[in-house]
Amino acid sequence: MSAGTLYDKVWTLHQVAELPGGSTQLFIGLHLIHEVTSPQAFAGLRDLGLSVRHPERTVATVDHIVPTTSQARPFADPLAEEMLVTLERNCAEYGITLHGLGSGRQGIVHVIAPELGLTQPGMTVACGDSHTSTHGAFGAIAFGIGTSQVRDVLASQTLSMGKLKVRRIWVDGALQPGVYAKDLVLHIIRSLGVKGGVGYAYEFAGPAIEALSMEERMTLCNMAIEGGARCGYVNPDAITFAYLKGRPFAPSGEAWDRAVAWWSSLASGPDAVFDDTVRFDAASIAPTITWGITPGQGIGVDETVPTLEQTEPDERPLAEEAYRYMDLQPGSPIAGTPVDVCFIGSCTNGRLSDLQAAAAVAKGRHVAPGIKAFVVPGSEQVAAAAEAEGLDKLFTTAGFEWREPGCSMCLAMNPDRLEGRQISASSSNRNFKGRQGSASGRTLLMSPAMVAAAAINGKVSDVRELLASSAPL
């Protein structure tokens, strides 16, 4: 059983009571909501005649359903409009802050909470969205919840939870040029499997992790859930503190120093005990890309689609299903696979550094004929920062569309979606069947730089080759 880890310390601090059945009542420090998983929770609250216990600990934004071409109200889609109106009404009625369209602070919930300084080390963070694991990048214990639990947090600011085991994922070495946090996490999921993390929190540690920027750490923790781990985290350090300093909701003045002292005390100590440890070597990881229908079906860009013989026996039925659905030949190289649509964005890879990495590849080049390529900043702040650097012009000159912030083609709840059997190179996080809006649409997950490379060449390409001959940004 783990002891002395950040997870243990934060858990103990937030324990309210033991509940019948042996689960723990856990205090939630930060509750984030959006338009998709909250309306039924508010309805449930009303049914039970309850109010919101700590409206100041819940923060709302709108992301899943917003169109990325025109955000003029009312939206063209009446259902989308109804969802936003419902959120606006609920927030107004219960006194919850909503960072809405045009506020300068709207964006994907997992992009805005960190950039506003709402997410801080040592907090428990819950949101009705599985990628809440993102916030673990700050040394918070952050996890996705269902709508009944959203209702519970609204009503009580607490949740009934079972404690997880803690697995330390230790990464030595350094990522090579052209290899990013996305490749690292796809590699980890490929190795440990999509259910390897069930029952665990993942602590990411080691020299390669310490070297990552906050935005890279967010990409890494974002996809912990794709490896089955409900939360993933990185111990807070100087990089974390430097990122937070001066953000709107971060502590300031004398409180800042006391906050840093407390945050530092939370990191897993040298005598922390883990339920198990897995090691990786960052230097050996290539740009990684999925070929199948789960995020665990990944390979290096220089590898071939695994044959049945190369697949573990219990993974073979899924591999056969993936061959059929993706229409890719076992044993054939993934590089060179033609793509139709290239999507850069999402809570995994829609931050400024992601757009910069893609821009470094796109600069001075042009999207291949017949390819639809578009860039969707993760938030209004990301959009403004990118535009200030001229990235919007760089992308449009290169033949990419530059869009308004939102979840966009990560999932099919807004007008951005695949059609028919189209195949996408996507910087998002899920390649499930039908995920991008067409029941037969296909998704290849990869880093934003790899998506840009695919857009330029019209086919899956090793970004390292393009970077070798890129103009400086």
Next chain:
Amino acid sequence: MTAPTASFPVGPIVSVCGTTVVVRGDDIDTDRIIPARFLKCVTFEALGPAAFADDRAELAGDPAGPHPFDRPEHQGASILLVNRNFGCGSSREHAPQALMRWGIRAVVGESFAEIFYGNCLALGIPCFTASHDLMLAIQEAAAAHPSAVFSLDVAAASLEGSGCRWQLELAPGPRQTLASGQWDATGQLLANGTALEATAVRLPYLSGFPG
């Protein structure tokens, strides 16, 4: 037929009886259980008919026959039999809501994704587990007797039907809260107001990081 809201789980859940439906395959994610376009709603009410919508459409004209949810013999089934890592992916409660509104009252599988498992429990839908070989045996027996009524005993974590009895697993916590009717956590969470405020007081970030 009127909407079966009245029969949604309430109070103590000691057993689940009904016919079965087998949905085979590992890693069936919540996007497949309820595709995202059906999430454009502000209530869960209309989700039942949309369960597995894309999988069902894909198999509609398949020579091997339609999706199990579309076969006449499985209409009215209440026990869903699945394989590994069922319910992975998105946290959407719309997935268990769709299954519940289609008629499912209990799920038996090799393993479940955590958020899905918790969402089911919050609705009073137990998720039992069984080993790989046991699960295949159960699925085979159920498929061979589609009209047979199976019965799940929550306290004993056992399944009976078609003349067989299988021992399943269900953690003591859910077993106890389901059988006692305490699976709906909201009431208990609200009961601990004093302990809650005591916890809040010791969290430095709630009080401006006092020295």
